Amino acid sequence: QGMLYINQLFHLEDVIRSKYSSFDAIKKARLEKEKPVVEGFLSWLDQQNPTRGSRMDKAVTYIQNRRSYLTTYLEDGRCSFSNNLSENAIRPFTVGRKNWLFCDTPNGAQASAIVYTMVEMAKANGVNVYHYLTYLLEKLPDDRMSDDELELLAPWKETVKAEIERRANGSNQSYVNCQGAPTTEK
Secondary structure, three states: OHHHHHHHHHHHHHHHHHHOOOHHHHHHHHHHHHHHHHHHHHHHHHOOOOOOOOHHHHHHHHHHHOHHHHOHHHHOOOOOOOOHHHHHHHHHHHHHHHHHOOOOOHHHHHHHHHHHHHHHHHHHOOOOHHHHHHHHHHHOOOOOOOHHHHHOOOOOOHHHHHHHHHHHHOOOEEEEOOOOOEEEEO
């Protein structure tokens, strides 16, 4: 029953997000359509009496402890119904943690963190990661540069985006595939 409520909320959220683009319209639609479902879910949750220590008990307790936060997304159309986007964004970072065990020095760990930051910033701004990293290696940013100089290299800058796009579209480079045969890739 609980999963039916949650599935219904995901469905309603998809419908609302596809129909409305303004945050105010999303908020209004959520309050009209989703709020009754959330209230029904919480009412159903209050009626549950799971076996102490069971997985269901842990799930019910988890939601009840966060009850006040559950409805927050209804009040702001900018908020996301789930944290799936956040989870997917940090997945590469969490997978990489095992590799960081082999960073022998604090400087090595810092270098790894900087590279991860550059990669994730490029992804978040829709910039080709390979061409962005190549661009940065050509510019050689360092800690002696001013904040204004570093800002000019940021992947959200339109001039940088245009340069990376130009590189991505114009790069007919020859590579050798795993079998040794030459290929052309964009």
